[in-house]
Amino acid sequence: MQCLAELSIGSTGEMVRIFDNNLEQKLLEMGCTPGENFEVVRKAPFGGPVAILISSYILSIRREDAKSIEVIEL
Amino acid sequence: MSNQLFKIALAGNPNSGKTTLFNALTGLKQKVGNYPGITVEKKTGTIKLSNDSEAIAIDLPGTYSLFSKSIDEEVAQQILCNKDNSDYPDITLVVADASNLRRSIFLLTQIIDLKMNVVLALNMVDIATKKGLIVDVNLLSKKLGIPVVAINARKGKGIEVLKKTVINSLGKSPDYPFLDVGKLFKGAIQKANIIRNVENNYASFMALCKQKLSGEIENRCALNQLCKSEDIIPERAQAKETVNRYSLIDKLVKETVKQGEPIGKYMITKRLDDLLIHPFYGYIIFLLILFVIFQVVFSWATYPMDLIDGLFVDIQMFVSQALPKGLLNDLVVNGILAGLGGILIFVPQIAFLFAFIAFLEDTGYMARVSFITDKLLRNVGLNGRSIIPLLSGAACAVPAIMSTRTISSWKERIITILVTPLMSCSARLPVYTLIIALIIPAEDYFGFNLQGIVMMSFYMIGFVAAILVALLLKYTIKSKEHSYYIMEMPSYKIPDWKTVGYTIFEKVKVFLFDAGKIIIAVSIVLWFMSSFSPGDNFEKIEKKWKGHENAEFNINADKLEASYAGILGKMIEPAIKPLGFDWKIGISLITSFAAREVFVGTMSTIYSVGDSNVKSIQTRLSELKNPDTGEAFFTPAVGISLMLFYAFAMQCMTTIVIVYRETNHWKWPFIQFVYMGFLAYFSSLIAYQLLS
Numbered sequence: 202m203q204c205l206a207e208l209s210i211g212s213t214g215e216m217v218r219i220f221d222n223n224l225e226q227k228l229l230e231m232g233c234t235p236g237e238n239f240e241v242v243r244k245a246p247f248g249g250p251v252a253i254l255i256s257s258y259i260l261s262i263r264r265e266d267a268k269s270i271e272v273i274e275l
Numbered sequence: 276m277s278n279q280l281f282k283i284a285l286a287g288n289p290n291s292g293k294t295t296l297f298n299a300l301t302g303l304k305q306k307v308g309n310y311p312g313i314t315v316e317k318k319t320g321t322i323k324l325s326n327d328s329e330a331i332a333i334d335l336p337g338t339y340s341l342f343s344k345s346i347d348e349e350v351a352q353q354i355l356c357n358k359d360n361s362d363y364p365d366i367t368l369v370v371a372d373a374s375n376l377r378r379s380i381f382l383l384t385q386i387i388d389l390k391m392n393v394v395l396a397l398n399m400v401d402i403a404t405k406k407g408l409i410v411d412v413n414l415l416s417k418k419l420g421i422p423v424v425a426i427n428a429r430k431g432k433g434i435e436v437l438k439k440t441v442i443n444s445l446g447k448s449p450d451y452p453f454l455d456v457g458k459l460f461k462g463a464i465q466k467a468n469i470i471r472n473v474e475n476n477y478a479s480f481m482a483l484c485k486q487k488l489s490g491e492i493e494n495r496c497a498l499n500q501l502c503k504s505e506d507i508i509p510e511r512a513q514a515k516e517t518v519n520r521y522s523l524i525d526k527l528v529k530e531t532v533k534q535g536e537p538i539g540k541y542m543i544t545k546r547l548d549d550l551l552i553h554p555f556y557g558y559i560i561f562l563l564i565l566f567v568i569f570q571v572v573f574s575w576a577t578y579p580m581d582l583i584d585g586l587f588v589d590i591q592m593f594v595s596q597a598l599p600k601g602l603l604n605d606l607v608v609n610g611i612l613a614g615l616g617g618i619l620i621f622v623p624q625i626a627f628l629f630a631f632i633a634f635l636e637d638t639g640y641m642a643r644v645s646f647i648t649d650k651l652l653r654n655v656g657l658n659g660r661s662i663i664p665l666l667s668g669a670a671c672a673v674p675a676i677m678s679t680r681t682i683s684s685w686k687e688r689i690i691t692i693l694v695t696p697l698m699s700c701s702a703r704l705p706v707y708t709l710i711i712a713l714i715i716p717a718e719d720y721f722g723f724n725l726q727g728i729v730m731m732s733f734y735m736i737g738f739v740a741a742i743l744v745a746l747l748l749k750y751t752i753k754s755k756e757h758s759y760y761i762m763e764m765p766s767y768k769i770p771d772w773k774t775v776g777y778t779i780f781e782k783v784k785v786f787l788f789d790a791g792k793i794i795i796a797v798s799i800v801l802w803f804m805s806s807f808s809p810g811d812n813f814e815k816i817e818k819k820w821k822g823h824e825n826a827e828f829n830i831n832a833d834k835l836e837a838s839y840a841g842i843l844g845k846m847i848e849p850a851i852k853p854l855g856f857d858w859k860i861g862i863s864l865i866t867s868f869a870a871r872e873v874f875v876g877t878m879s880t881i882y883s884v885g886d887s888n889v890k891s892i893q894t895r896l897s898e899l900k901n902p903d904t905g906e907a908f909f910t911p912a913v914g915i916s917l918m919l920f921y922a923f924a925m926q927c928m929t930t931i932v933i934v935y936r937e938t939n940h941w942k943w944p945f946i947q948f949v950y951m952g953f954l955a956y957f958s959s960l961i962a963y964q965l966l967s
Binding site: 222223224225226227228229230231232234235242243245246247248249250252256257258259260261262263264266 | 342381518763
């Protein structure tokens with residue numbers, strides 16, 4: 202299993218599922234539905250948040266939270 | 276319809292241009308307050324829809340969904356989902372970002388499913404075009420079954436059409452739901468409708484998913500039972516519904532939006548981000564921006580502040596001469612006018628700081644600041660957005676605390692509010708300057724001015740204390756909310772100057788009217804305390820000095836001693852003696868509560884007693900002898916102890932009032948007052964005992 206936190210900048214992936222319940226609902230509502238493609242565009246220094254380009258906008262998520270997001274690298 | 280006053284709610288995602296549209300629709304006819312009991316800002320305004328109809332508009336907090344996860348979102352949910360709510364709209368205007376249609380119509384489709392009367396304002400069509408996206412507005416309207424109007428909120432385009440559409444759509448609600456939850460969850464929804472005694476599938480679905488709609492407490496048990504018997508797990512049901520909704524939205528977007536070639540200019544965001552969130556330059560640029568803000572709030576603001584100060588001195592002089600001498604004269608001049616001047620003096624700093632914040636927010640830069648500082652500041656319990664309030668606290672804590680609204684996590688915001696007044700604000704400067712000049716020799720050490728070094732150390736002490744207290748609070752304040760950081764990074768935009776202007780106007784207004792009332796009241800109390808004494812003490816004092824040289828000086832000083840403030844100062848003397856303070860400093864500590872800089876004035880009045888020569892306060896204080904030892908009263912020990920007290924103590928009623936307004940509870944200013952008091956008392960105690 203791959204998680205979002207592992208992907209490096211510039212790589213693209215597909216959303217699979219989110220393990221944290223509250224996080225899942227919030228991210229689903231913001232368009233991170235299973236099967237949706239995204240690109241990792243930024244990673245903040247010092248282990249800060251990651252930013253992904255998904256359904257034509259940039260979304261940033263904490264690195265810790267990105268660990269509970271399962272993805273497939275494309 | 277003539278002279279109808281109906282209610283319009285503006286709903287939409289954060290960054291959808293909702294507030295810009297609200298400003299365009301209402302102009303300056305806005306009212307800002309809080310929702311009862313919580314600190315979510317409530318903005319309402321009047322819209323003139325046509326010659327004979329006006330509407331009340333309410334700007335709901337930005338939200339991505341009707342399912343609430345924060346207090347802000349709960350407000351939007353409560354208003355839209357509850358027909359009995361006093362703010363329940365006759366019509367809802369959903370603002371959507373055309374360049375990001377998929378995500379921004381999610382909320383719209385939920386509102387449609389509540390069977391609400393709704394109009395879609397499609398904003399940022401120009402940005403969509405740059406991205407190469409072409410939206411078929413007519414087809415979108417047909418498919419959704421609601422009116423859709425393309426607008427440009429910033430340029431004011433499409434506003435008139437929007438107003439007409441709103442008038443024409445009154446009383447109509449969508450014929451069919453976007454997503455039929457009744458079908459998706461078959462029998463469960465019908466049964467929930469029966470339990471709740473309503474005919475609203477989506478509202479009943481939300482209630483089933485444990486959303487706290489009003490009146491749900493008595494139904495909760497029955498709904499829980501229903502969940503069990505129908506095999507519904509609320510979290511799963513909600514996720515299923517969201518995924519289904521998005522698959523319908525995807526289909527709709529495919530049909531109504533054509534993807535062409537993006538126009539080159541759109542790349543600007545990427546280029547700017549390469550620089551602004553660069554692991555090295557990003558921080559350097561941010562520090563430079565902070566430096567500029569600090570400089571401006573600290574130094575530019577002094578010009579209008581001096582102007583206001585001078586103006587009030589003139590007004591006070593004029594009034595004191597125009598009104599007959601007596602109690603009323605004194606109350607107006609030294610109570611009311613002094614209080615009013617004390618409030619207005621803050622306006623320039625508030626205006627400057629919010630000009631910057633609104634500018635940085637509106638360009639999209641603030642989201643980047645959070646992005647690069649989130650991790651660092653979270654280690655000490657703060658938030659990426661705490662850095663602006665914290666640093667502007669070095670100029671003045673009042674605007675700084677008002678600017679914490681941009682911090683979305685409740686706990687991180689409270690911590691920021693609680694520690695910001697520890698930063699050395701500009702009102703401490705006159706106190707530090709006076710005392711440093713008394714106790715520190717103006718010598719150079721290794722080419723550095725010693726007085727300057729001490730001054731800087733006190734600024735550092737404030738900053739270090741703020742960080743340490745934040746760290747302590749991180750582990751002591753309990754919070755149920757798990758702080759998520761899920762944030763959209765909007766594309767960079769040239770700021771909308773109108774929005775910046777409205778923000779400044781609004782903040783100044785809130786400060787003057789909401790905080791102003793309480794500050795005036797406290798000023799009058801302080802005036803009373805220092806101008807009245809029990810019995811006929813004042814008359815005796817006047818008799819005693821009659822005909823004396825320099826009578827007025829001595830009378831004033833003696834009166835202050837005999838006044839309630841003086842009595843209180845003497846009362847606390849035993850408590851402050853271990854810190855090296857006498858009752859005269861005690862009085863100054865009490866009067867400083869109006870504002871720290873009052874210290875200098877009070878000290879100069881009170882120490883003038885019995886001295887017939889007019890001298891500067893500094894000479895006066897340096898000549899002072901300690902009655903017990905016969906040596907200079909202001910020893911380095913007393914001075915350092917006094918400075919530490921001023922560095923930590925919460926001696927600013929304006930800050931206390933603002934903290935109350937921003938947290939909507941007296942509990943927080945009280946906690947702040949107590950902890951800062953403790954810090955002040957014990958650090959002064961330790962310093963004095965060690966140094967003397």
